[in-house]
Amino acid sequence: MNLLKRYIIPRLIQYFIVIFIGVTVVFLVPRFTPLDPVVTVLNRMTSYGAQYLDPSAIEKLKETMMELYGLKGSIWEQYLNFWKRLFKGDFGPSLSIFPTPVISIIANSLPWTAGLLVVVAILSWIIGNILGGIAGYYADRRWSKVMSIVAMSIYPIPYYIMALVLLILFAYIFPIFPMVGGYSIGLTPSFSLEFIFNVIKHAFLPALSLILIGIGWWFLSMRSLTSTIVAEDFVTYAEVMGIPSRKILFQYVMRNGLLPQITNLALQIGGIFSGSLITETVFSYPGLGQLLYMAINNGDFNLIMGIAVLSIIGIATSALLIDLLYPLFDPRVRYR
């Protein structure tokens, strides 16, 4: 009960604030920019050869578009309408693949991104933290310093450049992995072994580029956490007691270091998501990033809005889930 009141409820309130602010920003930003998306689309249509329409037809077209974009009525009505439609999961029809609803297009590519993101986030978190913990505990060793230098030169590279470098190396210079796509052309999605291997082979490079950067970040933060924990009294005490250093490392030092790293994972998940969007476009991986790229090129405003809103909700929810799992790992929060 105490846990619920002190930990879970404030966290839930925070969750709703995040979604409220995020969705409001997505709603307000297009409406406060001087450009009118309707006029932009109309201009494009007329330049594609619709210029012989008579003015009343254009006026009607404009009205229909206002409706499709949810731009009718005062700003308050629009805002309320926006939320109403959001609860129904309705983001209007896509304009590039008219009239398929945005939500079903997103539903097609979401599993690809979600799969990639979950695998990448978990793998890089585990590997990075273990390596970082070991390197921080044995900070004076030569290999530990070498590892830090490597991590320091990998972590600051933007996702995009990392993906490009891997693409150049492993698909162009040494053609080991396929350059683009989620699975080979001609294969039909099924649960056969062949298909699964094919998917893994295609996802390998995108995942690798995300994991490398991820490991760099978890490594560096875990290493600095560990180096402060090592200086604490209880570690000195354990050493004096003669507990084997491996036990100290994994059960005393690492256990304490992992707790802030769980909170960090909740904070970083948005960044990892952005990274996977970019990486997908480099490898033409059929996820949300690729969809977003297509939407930008076609000026598909509804689709961009839908992806933006859904990714805010998705990321906020996964951050919430991670935070709600936190008491499982930290007895201090559980028993307070």
Added chain:
Amino acid sequence: MFMIIRDLYRSDKKFAFGFTVICLLIFLALLSFVSPYDPKLWNVVPKNRPPSLHYILGTNSMGQDIFWNLTHAIKNSVFLGSLTAVISIFIGTFVGLLSGYRGGGLDRFLMSVNDSFIVIPSLPILILISSIIKQHINLILIAFILALFSWPWGGRQVRAIVLGLREREFTYMANFSGMNTFQIILTEHLPFVIPWVMANFINTILWAIGMETTLAIFGLSSLETPTIGTTIYWALQYQALLRGIWWWIFTPVILAILLFVALYTLSVSISNYLDPRTRIQRMRMKEGGSEA
């Protein structure tokens, strides 16, 4: 200031590396002012020439000299990063100072806004904004938009420092002598926070240049202005890799990696320098005669 740089340069290899590379890059950026070509013009030199004595880094398919174009790209990227950092530091520091000093409801409100901005994935929103203003986009506008999403990290950090300062004697002293909130946070607390703001400043530059590169890849940056991102964008648009014009794509990629690693090592070594715990470690190491 000068002394600190000299000391750091001598004692910290990371700082020496980062500082040297940044100085070199700034020198390259300064060269852009004596560039013989206008970076916005196409077809001023022969196309697709490999690196040679005359064209140091070759030329691209748009008929531009890659070396001189690059000097402009560095200048613009660093300018964009710095402008974003200045704006975002202003917002972040002010919010952090106010939130930390006032506490209570205001603190809770500001920090929930702050945390929301940290958790919200910025890329989709940035893409949404820049795809709407695509036709009117320029570097200054991009800097303002990026600043909107980069201030919360600094804000949290500043607040954490001010929470410690708030309970110190001189704050009470200032308060009892009748200074108002803004006077206290600006004249009493700000000086303590400035060194951390410096490290954060470099981090924000790093983030902003990376973000601009990302937006450029999506074709959402100011495409006629050469930046590191737009250089890569055009190289990819012209399929430089498949056509074997490797010097066009390798140059900006290698440059970007250099710039990012150098900025990152700089920021790490500055925050290490500021952290009193590592400073003590360094002093002990010096006494022990080993390298820092």
